[in-house]
Amino acid sequence: MPITSADVKSKLAAASWTNRDNVACQILKDASSGDIKSWNVEAVLRLLYNLVDGYRSADDIAALKTLAANTAFQPGSIADAVSIIKTVKSGNPAIQTELKAATVTQLYAAENKRMSFGEGWLYEGSTKGRGQLGQSAYDDVRNTKHFKAEYEAWATRVLIARVLKKSIEGYSDFRQIDWSTYSIVIPSSYGSAVQFTDLEDFVVPAYLAIKMQAATKAGRSAADVMKFGIAVYHGMFASVSAAQTAVGDSVNWAPVEAHLLAIGKKDEVDYVKEVSK
Amino acid sequence: MKAARSFLLVLCLLLVACSEEPATLQVHLRCPANPPAGTLVLNGETVDIQTACRKQTLTFDTHSANEPLQLKLRRADGVQAEATAAYGEELQRDRHGFHAIFELLTEPPYVRAARL
Structure with a gap:
């Protein structure tokens, strides 16, 4: 039985x-x-x-x-999160071919290189964590148009796995459990969510996928969709738009990159290269 | 003691200011070589087309979160047109605030929202 x-x-x-x-x-x-x-x-x-x-x-x-x-309810890896995100966005070829677990670790490394002294441990700006995202990005990921159901399932899975592991180790960290309903409380603020690295490991690639989806347009290659998506993720919308206007090309990345380099925005170009390599 | 207290107060104010996400709206205009005379109505404000095209980017202090953005074109020659940038499509948000791109065209539809 x-x-x-x-x-x-x-x-x-x-x-x-x-x-x-x-x-x-x-x-x-x-x-x-x-x-x-x-x-x-x-x-x-x-x-x-x-x-x-x-x-x-x-x-x-x-x-x-x-x-x-x-x-x-088992722990989840970045590769697991990326796999779920690809399934949700199965209609987008660029997300299928370009978004990888390595993209996320490369993004963390690129952000880490650019953090100012004390950021992350002494103080936090409007963007937080290894992926340097803010509340609006978190809200976008949790929107029903994107990953609401999948994120909630992920958060439930990894937070239960985490509390079981901690309990075996002798800790009593039950802040994400509502004992009155025996359910998991999913953080509504990104400041709280980012304290759990396995939540961040879902939110970061999910938000990048949202930006890649928005960067998808007729005639643009999958590799370039990735680069435009990364650029907007990093807050480069204004400079990329100005570069597109200057070069008269609103499809391809190479002329935009050449223009950004010509006007001294090497670090922005480097960031895109480091994440998309 | 007083100086230390003042320093801490300034530091706290700075940290609060830095921890808020900007909600400014930047509208990036792509115009023909010779923009027509007339006005654009955008985010409740009316601006001269030729002045706006010279600036290329119009900045507004705030945008209501995730609402679509409508641009109305009122050309001096009587042509009128409208375009809407939808959030998540032509209207995007990054760590510096909201952004939208509108293209002014010499032929119908005369104005359209564009993706980056």
Whole structure:
């Protein structure tokens, strides 16, 4: 007989308050890995609550390890995030061919090189984190036109994985859990979201994909869509538009790049090259 | 002590100012070699076409978040036309604020919103 999410809830509810951690351990001993994988957010968080409430015994930690190893809510890599983003934007050929996990790490490196002294640890400007994005970018990513459903699913997945890992390590960081509904609270401000690197690892490529989509136009190559997208991501809209007007070409990147270099905007050109290489 | 307090106050004000995202709107105009006489109505303001084309970029203090932007062309020869830049398409936001591109044309449709 498989153990369902509803079974988890009813078994825990039927147990006395003092015995619930033992019941939670027994549920995890009796469940198959397939059962555990099928459990929803509420079931996983109810088990977590009863395993971390009060003293954490060796049995509680072992049960937490079983839960963390088998739950559907696993940590996510940048490559996982990029794969989801490509699926959502499957109709855009440039996003399919040009957006890669390496693009994101190259973008982090390019932003890091350009941060001023103290930025990120002493103070934050209007843009935050390794990808240097602001609230409006975060709002765009969470818009129903773009990645709202996928981001919420991602955030739920990685925040549960994170809290399980921390709980095994003995920490009690439950700030993203609403215990009254046994649900995950997804940060509404980018300042809060960016504290979780795995949330940022979704938001950054998602926002770049949005900018690539907006940079897609007839006659423009996929590689150039990427470069225009990166330029707008980096706040270069005004200088790129002026360059297009100056060279009389609103499709290709090469003449824009040549103009930007001619007027001394080498760092902006370098940024685009570093991210798109 | 007083100087230290003043320094901290200025620092706090600077940090607050730096932590807000700009909501300025820059409209980038692409005009024909000889722009016609007339006016443009943009973001509630009326501007002379030839003056605007010389400037190439018009800057406004604020734009209502994510609203479409309409440009109305009123040429002196009687030609009237309108174009709208939609947010996420021709109207974009970057870390410096909102941006839109409009092209003025010598032939119909006379004005159109353009992507970067």
